[in-house]
Amino acid sequence: MTTTTETSPDLPGRTATAGRARTPRRSTPASVAICIAALAVVGVASLCIGNRWVDPLALLDASHPDHVFMDARLLRTGVGALLGAAFGVAGAAMQGLTRNPLADTGLLGVNAGAAFAMVAGITYVGAGTIGGYIWFGFIGAGVAAVAVHLIASLGRGGATPAKLVIAGAAVTAALSSWTTAILLMSRETIDATRRWQVGSVAGKQTDALLTALPFIVVGFVLVLGSARVLNALALGDDLARGLGRNTTRDRLVVGLGLVLLVGASVALAGPIAFLGLLVPHLVRMQVGGDYAKVLPLSAAWGAVLMVGADTVGRFVLPPSEIQVGVMIAVIGAPLFLVMIRRGRLGSL
Amino acid sequence: MQLSSLRRASALVAATSVAMLGLSACATGSSDEDGAAPAANSSADTDAFPVTIESTYGEATIEEEPQRIVTLGVDGDNVAALGVAPIAVQKMTWGGNAAGTTDWFDDALAEIDGAEAPELLDVTDAVPTDQIIGLEPDVVIATNSGLTQDDFDKLSDAGIPVIAHPGVQWATTWEQSMETTGQALGRTEAAEEIIAETKADLEATAEENPDIVGASFIWAFFDPTDLSNVGVYTTVDNRPAILEELGMVSPPIVEEGGTDAFYFNVSAERAAELDADVILAYGTTPEESEQLVQTPLLQQIPPIANGNYVITLEPNDTLGLSFPSVLGIPYALDHFIPEVAAAIGGEPQVY
Numbered sequence: 001m002t003t004t005t006e007t008s009p010d011l012p013g014r015t016a017t018a019g020r021a022r023t024p025r026r027s028t029p030a031s032v033a034i035c036i037a038a039l040a041v042v043g044v045a046s047l048c049i050g051n052r053w054v055d056p057l058a059l060l061d062a063s064h065p066d067h068v069f070m071d072a073r074l075l076r077t078g079v080g081a082l083l084g085a086a087f088g089v090a091g092a093a094m095q096g097l098t099r100n101p102l103a104d105t106g107l108l109g110v111n112a113g114a115a116f117a118m119v120a121g122i123t124y125v126g127a128g129t130i131g132g133y134i135w136f137g138f139i140g141a142g143v144a145a146v147a148v149h150l151i152a153s154l155g156r157g158g159a160t161p162a163k164l165v166i167a168g169a170a171v172t173a174a175l176s177s178w179t180t181a182i183l184l185m186s187r188e189t190i191d192a193t194r195r196w197q198v199g200s201v202a203g204k205q206t207d208a209l210l211t212a213l214p215f216i217v218v219g220f221v222l223v224l225g226s227a228r229v230l231n232a233l234a235l236g237d238d239l240a241r242g243l244g245r246n247t248t249r250d251r252l253v254v255g256l257g258l259v260l261l262v263g264a265s266v267a268l269a270g271p272i273a274f275l276g277l278l279v280p281h282l283v284r285m286q287v288g289g290d291y292a293k294v295l296p297l298s299a300a301w302g303a304v305l306m307v308g309a310d311t312v313g314r315f316v317l318p319p320s321e322i323q324v325g326v327m328i329a330v331i332g333a334p335l336f337l338v339m340i341r342r343g344r345l346g347s348l
Numbered sequence: 349m350q351l352s353s354l355r356r357a358s359a360l361v362a363a364t365s366v367a368m369l370g371l372s373a374c375a376t377g378s379s380d381e382d383g384a385a386p387a388a389n390s391s392a393d394t395d396a397f398p399v400t401i402e403s404t405y406g407e408a409t410i411e412e413e414p415q416r417i418v419t420l421g422v423d424g425d426n427v428a429a430l431g432v433a434p435i436a437v438q439k440m441t442w443g444g445n446a447a448g449t450t451d452w453f454d455d456a457l458a459e460i461d462g463a464e465a466p467e468l469l470d471v472t473d474a475v476p477t478d479q480i481i482g483l484e485p486d487v488v489i490a491t492n493s494g495l496t497q498d499d500f501d502k503l504s505d506a507g508i509p510v511i512a513h514p515g516v517q518w519a520t521t522w523e524q525s526m527e528t529t530g531q532a533l534g535r536t537e538a539a540e541e542i543i544a545e546t547k548a549d550l551e552a553t554a555e556e557n558p559d560i561v562g563a564s565f566i567w568a569f570f571d572p573t574d575l576s577n578v579g580v581y582t583t584v585d586n587r588p589a590i591l592e593e594l595g596m597v598s599p600p601i602v603e604e605g606g607t608d609a610f611y612f613n614v615s616a617e618r619a620a621e622l623d624a625d626v627i628l629a630y631g632t633t634p635e636e637s638e639q640l641v642q643t644p645l646l647q648q649i650p651p652i653a654n655g656n657y658v659i660t661l662e663p664n665d666t667l668g669l670s671f672p673s674v675l676g677i678p679y680a681l682d683h684f685i686p687e688v689a690a691a692i693g694g695e696p697q698v699y
Contacts, residue, residue: 050615068645
């Protein structure tokens with residue numbers, strides 16, 4: 001890695017040009033076409049491939065003995081696509097909001113905050129259903145996001161990207177320890193959360209999905225609608241203000257969208273790490289740094305990666321299944337390392 | 349992020365093992381007069397010492413009859429059954445009675461002259477080795493517990509003989525535990541007698557419940573928040589092991605799980621392959637159990653579709669099997685096996 005740093009002229013630096021420093025390798029229509037094709041491929045694969053062969057026709061035939069399995073796969077594919085999109089777009093918005101290429105909701109304490117609040121809610125308040133603990137998810141995500149920002153704002157220079165990452169790492173570490181401490185004290189909670197903790201899109205009940213859906217949709221609207229805001233923020237606060245933007249209000253709107261997306265997604269599937277970091281970089285490599293393109297494509301590629309990883313996790317280790325949270329890390333980590341080695345992290 | 353994922357993965361491993369421990373370590377119950385009576389005040393065979401006992405972590409030599417005995421796991425039951433009061437036992441934090449022990453242990457202790465209530469060792473986080481060293485025990489007996497090699501080494505270095513599990517962790521049989529405890533206390537004959545009584549009890553139960561003999565069973569656990577996998581206990585786990593002693597049999601899908609670990613996961617997509625005469629599982633509330641058996645995916649499991657299931661909401665009813673001892677087994681035989689027999693007969697049991 002050090003050699004790359006020294007030799008590669010290609011390495012991204014933070015620029016003040018809204019990420020247009022790097023020329024995209026592909027035209028936007030081509031990128032969108034590839035993305036749609038990838039979505040179709042993983043969607044079909046997710047329905048057809050699993051721990052055992054199920055006739056795809058069973059999906060249409062309610063009397064088929066395997067209909068119930070195809071039904072479950074359909075729901076699971078839908079949940080995976082929705083949450084992948086949510087984590088993908090949240091990661092992209094987080095990177096824009098903090099002007100930090102390493103930002104994602106996992107790194108900046110938002111996932112950990114949601115998880116901690118929900119574990120606390122399950123343990124001490126007896127929140128048993130997603131309708132109950134989704135609120136803890138929002139509160140935890142919001143409080144953690146604000147806390148990280150306040151801590152990073154201390155001292156001279158305000159909330160610089162570097163200080164945000166350090167504050168985020170510190171808050172994440174503290175919250176994770178507290179979560180573990182609560183779990184160690186209550187074996188009943190461990191039982192309720194042990195798989196939820198790594199993240200899984202499987203076996204969700206339809207009512208749980210319907211509970212989380214409205215919040216995720218509002219989150220999508222707020223974040224996807226913020227492309228211009230994020231483009232302006234990418235110029236730096238001073239320039240953004242010069243362009244007539246109220247940066248504080250802009251940050252609040254995007255932040256609220258993030259909290260809704262992440263709080264609801266974590267409540268539904270557990271904190272899925274890495275996806276929010278990786279996907280926006282993949283997208284920027286394709287289309288450059290314009291958030292009007294980055295945000296929707298991050299949502300789409302997030303869905304592709306999530307559904308794809310879940311599908312792979314379903315057949316690699318029969319007779320059991322690997323949770324998608326584990327698979328994302330297994331697939332995503334090497335991919336990310338390759339990108340770093342080749343100096344292909346898209347600039348902001 | 350990578351670090352964070354790693355930490356999360358290791359947290360999962362830790363949480364899972366603790367949860368499994370919870371499943372296997374559950375302990376409480378009401379008193380039971382039919383149980384193997386403690387061999388009250390049996391005395392040690394003086395020729396028995398010094399004795400060297402080998403376990404998976406290393407050897408331990410006991411020079412003379414131990415007076416101050418500390419136990420981990422279920423061995424407090426075995427020591428008490430031999431008529432000796434341990435000075436400290438593992439606290440039963442999961443499903444134990446209000447005092448942190450089991451009622452059958454308390455009953456056995458009450459029959460020992462001059463026995464005092466033992467100190468309770470909380471092993472939720474780790475084995476409290478410093479606390480144990482402070483108790484200056486003559487021996488630590490832990491034939492079926494969460495003891496680690498580090499714990500073993502630390503206690504041994506402090507000059508305390510430690511008797512750990514002989515093979516795979518959590519897979520020591522109740523007989524091995526009783527036998528080894530008998531050796532450590534110089535009471536091998538008394539231990540043999542208690543084992544024989546317990547075996548007679550098992551045989552009598554099989555005779556009283558003829559339906560269970562030859563019936564196949566799966567002992568499963570379900571995670572209501574993620575139904576993509578069904579956990580299945582392998583044949584090395586004590587639960588299936590004792591049911592097999594009663595004449596029940598494991599179906600091929602369970603044999604597939606091998607004997608390297610005490611449980612394995614089966615994808616819910618393979619639910620139809622989980623075929624057996626009866627399926628046994630834990631639940632937490634009647635509502636959750638009802639939801640479980642109504643889930644379309646899980647209804648593909650034949651014994652659930654056919655109403656041949658037992659879901660126990662009170663793990664203490666099965667703990668005599670999951671964390672078996674000569675004191676706990678008789679309780680489970682009286683309270684749990686009739687439920688299994690009823691479920692085999694087509695009456696689903698949720699209780």
